[in-house]
Amino acid sequence: MKKRVSIKDIAEKVGVSTALVSYVLNGKEREARVGQEIAKKIRKVAADLNYQPNLIARGLKFGRTNTLGLIVADISNPFFATLARSIELEAQKNGYTVLFGSSDEQLDKSQNLINTFLSRQVDGLIITPVAGSQSQIEELKTKGIPFVLMDRGFSDLETSVVVTDNHEAMYSAVKLLTDNGYRKIGMIAYDTPLTHMQDRIKGYKDALKDAGIRFQSKWLKKVPFEDYKERVARAVLQLIDKKSQPVDALVFATNSISVQALKIIHAQKLVVPDDLGIISFDESDAFEFFYTSITYIKQNLNEISKKAVQTLLKNINSVTPKVERVIVPSTIVVGVSSGKKLKEKVVV
Amino acid sequence: MKKRVSIKDIAEKVGVSTALVSYVLNGKEREARVGQEIAKKIRKVAADLNYQPNLIARGLKFGRTNTLGLIVADISNPFFATLARSIELEAQKNGYTVLFGSSDEQLDKSQNLINTFLSRQVDGLIITPVAGSQSQIEELKTKGIPFVLMDRGFSDLETSVVVTDNHEAMYSAVKLLTDNGYRKIGMIAYDTPLTHMQDRIKGYKDALKDAGIRFQSKWLKKVPFEDYKERVARAVLQLIDKKSQPVDALVFATNSISVQALKIIHAQKLVVPDDLGIISFDESDAFEFFYTSITYIKQNLNEISKKAVQTLLKNINSVTPKVERVIVPSTIVVGVSSGKKLKEKVVV
DNA sequence: CTGAAAGCGCTAACAC
DNA sequence: GTGTTAGCGCTTTCAG
Numbered sequence: 169m170k171k172r173v174s175i176k177d178i179a180e181k182v183g184v185s186t187a188l189v190s191y192v193l194n195g196k197e198r199e200a201r202v203g204q205e206i207a208k209k210i211r212k213v214a215a216d217l218n219y220q221p222n223l224i225a226r227g228l229k230f231g232r233t234n235t236l237g238l239i240v241a242d243i244s245n246p247f248f249a250t251l252a253r254s255i256e257l258e259a260q261k262n263g264y265t266v267l268f269g270s271s272d273e274q275l276d277k278s279q280n281l282i283n284t285f286l287s288r289q290v291d292g293l294i295i296t297p298v299a300g301s302q303s304q305i306e307e308l309k310t311k312g313i314p315f316v317l318m319d320r321g322f323s324d325l326e327t328s329v330v331v332t333d334n335h336e337a338m339y340s341a342v343k344l345l346t347d348n349g350y351r352k353i354g355m356i357a358y359d360t361p362l363t364h365m366q367d368r369i370k371g372y373k374d375a376l377k378d379a380g381i382r383f384q385s386k387w388l389k390k391v392p393f394e395d396y397k398e399r400v401a402r403a404v405l406q407l408i409d410k411k412s413q414p415v416d417a418l419v420f421a422t423n424s425i426s427v428q429a430l431k432i433i434h435a436q437k438l439v440v441p442d443d444l445g446i447i448s449f450d451e452s453d454a455f456e457f458f459y460t461s462i463t464y465i466k467q468n469l470n471e472i473s474k475k476a477v478q479t480l481l482k483n484i485n486s487v488t489p490k491v492e493r494v495i496v497p498s499t500i501v502v503g504v505s506s507g508k509k510l511k512e513k514v515v516v
Numbered sequence: 517m518k519k520r521v522s523i524k525d526i527a528e529k530v531g532v533s534t535a536l537v538s539y540v541l542n543g544k545e546r547e548a549r550v551g552q553e554i555a556k557k558i559r560k561v562a563a564d565l566n567y568q569p570n571l572i573a574r575g576l577k578f579g580r581t582n583t584l585g586l587i588v589a590d591i592s593n594p595f596f597a598t599l600a601r602s603i604e605l606e607a608q609k610n611g612y613t614v615l616f617g618s619s620d621e622q623l624d625k626s627q628n629l630i631n632t633f634l635s636r637q638v639d640g641l642i643i644t645p646v647a648g649s650q651s652q653i654e655e656l657k658t659k660g661i662p663f664v665l666m667d668r669g670f671s672d673l674e675t676s677v678v679v680t681d682n683h684e685a686m687y688s689a690v691k692l693l694t695d696n697g698y699r700k701i702g703m704i705a706y707d708t709p710l711t712h713m714q715d716r717i718k719g720y721k722d723a724l725k726d727a728g729i730r731f732q733s734k735w736l737k738k739v740p741f742e743d744y745k746e747r748v749a750r751a752v753l754q755l756i757d758k759k760s761q762p763v764d765a766l767v768f769a770t771n772s773i774s775v776q777a778l779k780i781i782h783a784q785k786l787v788v789p790d791d792l793g794i795i796s797f798d799e800s801d802a803f804e805f806f807y808t809s810i811t812y813i814k815q816n817l818n819e820i821s822k823k824a825v826q827t828l829l830k831n832i833n834s835v836t837p838k839v840e841r842v843i844v845p846s847t848i849v850v851g852v853s854s855g856k857k858l859k860e861k862v863v864v
Numbered sequence: 865c866t867g868a869a870a871g872c873g874c875t876a877a878c879a880c
Numbered sequence: 881g882t883g884t885t886a887g888c889g890c891t892t893t894c895a896g
Binding site: 522523524535539 | 890892
C-alpha cells in the first residue's frame, strides 16, 4: 500500500510548517491569522494531493475517536440487524462510526468484545447484555466508560438503558386474548433473568390476574437459548396435549420462538385461532405466508436505536453523566390469530 | 471518563522506563534480555492496574490498525447480515475488528463510507459495490488500498472479487425446470449492470437455449431497486396474464423478489407448481409457511465471507498483491415448487 | 541488562 | 502575523 499523504507532505510542498496547514485545513485560519495567500495555496495543494486527514492520529491527540462499539447478541438475526442499521444511521448523523460484534449470548465473547473495543478506544458502547454479565458492565461503570444497554437490562444494576415497554406490551397482548374470550393462555419464553424476558412474563401474569384467571405454572414454558428449537417444539406439544387440559391460546416471547412454535402448530394441524389463539412478540418474515395473519407486538426498533445512540452521546459529552432509563412504546398489530374465541365449540 | 492506564503509568509505578514495559508486555523480554525480577514486577503491576494497550497509538506507530471496513448494501437485510456475521468471525480469528456501513445501493453513500473508513485508516475494505461505482473502486486501486469485492463485481474492471457461481447456479435451476417439462419460463431480476445479476440472467438464457427453447424478451422483467415491490407485483401480473400466453414457470433473481412475487401469486390463487413452477435465488424465512416448499439456490454465504476476508488479508500482507477471482459453488435445494409439470392439463 | 529518544500524524499553546 | 514545539501512547534503535 502506498503511503498516505499527511499534513507534513503538504507543509513541505508549500514550504510552511505543519501547524499552518493544520490551522487552515481546520478552518481556523482566522484565529491563527494565517495569510490569505498562503491559506489558498495550502488548500490547493491539499486538494491536489487528495489529502484525507488521519483520524487515528487525531484520535490519539484528543483521546476520542468518534467511534462507537456495538455489541449485539447476533448480527445475523434480523432483529439485531435492524437495530444495527438504525444505529449506524444515527451514529453517522453525529459524526460517529460503528464497530460491531456478536456475543452469541456468551459471557466470554461479550467480555472479549468489550476488551477489544476498549483497546480500540471507542468513545462509548451500546450493548445488548448477556445474562450474568453484570460484573462486566459494572467494570465499565467503575472505569467510567460511557455505555448504554439496549433491548434488555439487569434488575439489580443501575445503568442507562433503552428498552421497549415489555411489561405493558405483553400485558395488553394477553388482555386482548382474555377480552376475546380465551381463558387458558400459555406462554413460551426464553429462560433468562434479563429484564426484557422477566418483564414480558410479568406482563403476562398480571394480565391473567386482572382478568380474574388463576395462573397455572404448567402454562409457562421457559426454554434455553441453546437448542431452543427442540425445546420449543416439546413445549408446544405439552401445552396443546389433549389429554391434559390443553391451553386455548399461546403467546410467544420472541419471533424466533413464534416461528418455531407455528411450525409445530401447523404440523399438528391445529386451526388458528379456532383451536388456538396466537400472539407473537416481534414480527417475522415467516408470518407472511402463515395461513392466517398473526397478531404481534411491534417494537419501535428505529426509535430504540435512535434513543440508544442519543443517550450514549449525552453520556459521552457530559462531564457528569447520569443514569437514564428510556422506555419506548410499542404497538400491537392485530391479525386474525387472536380473533374472538368461538363460544360454543362442537365436541365430536 | 477516567484516564485510561498507559504504559507510562506502569513504568512510573515500577520505576523503570516505558521501553522495558513495552518489551515485557509484548513478550520480547528475551530479545531485550530484561531481568526476570523486573519482568515479573512489570507484569504484576500491569495486571493490577488492569492495563489495556491502546491500539490507536499502536496503529499510529505501525501504520496499520487491524481494522477492516465492511460496506454492504443494507445491513438490515438478512442476506448481508449473515455475510457480516461470518466476516466478523473470520476477521476476529485473524485479530481484526470490523467497521461497517450500508450503502443503500447509492453512489454518494458508498463514497462517503469509503472516505470515512480510509480516514480511519482501515487496513482494507470488503465491499458489495454499488452500480456505477467503478471510479470509486478504481481510485482504491490507484491508491493501493487493499480491497475485495463481494457478492458482485464489474465486468469492466479487474479486481479481486468473491462471488457465488451465479451463472451455473441459475443455469442449473432453469435446467431443472426444463427437464421437468416447463417450456415458458419467465424471470424477474433487478435492473442493474452488476455482474451478479447479469450472470444470473445469462445463466437463465443459456439454459433456455440449451433446452432448445427460444427466449422471448417479454419473459424477462427487470425491476429497479427503488419501489421494487410494486414493480415486481406488476411484473408478475403481466407474466401470468391469461390473455397473452402466460408463462408456466418463474425464476426469481433474489429472495426479496421471490417473497414479493409469491405474495402476488398467492393472492391470485395460482397453484404452485401446477399452474406455475417456481425457483428462487436465495432462501427466505418467509418460505417457511408458503403452502408448498420452494425450490431455491442456496449460496454458501459462510464460505463467501470467509474467502472474502482471506483474500483481503492476503492482499494486505503481500507486497505485490494480485487480483484474485474466487467463485464459490452454490447448491440447489429442491422443493415441490419446481416439480414435474403435469403433462395434460385439463382445460375447463 | 536498561533507558533515552525519535517518530507515527495531528493540534494548540506559546514563542518569535 | 507566522512558525516552533511539545505531546497524545506506543515501539524500537541505539547508546550506555
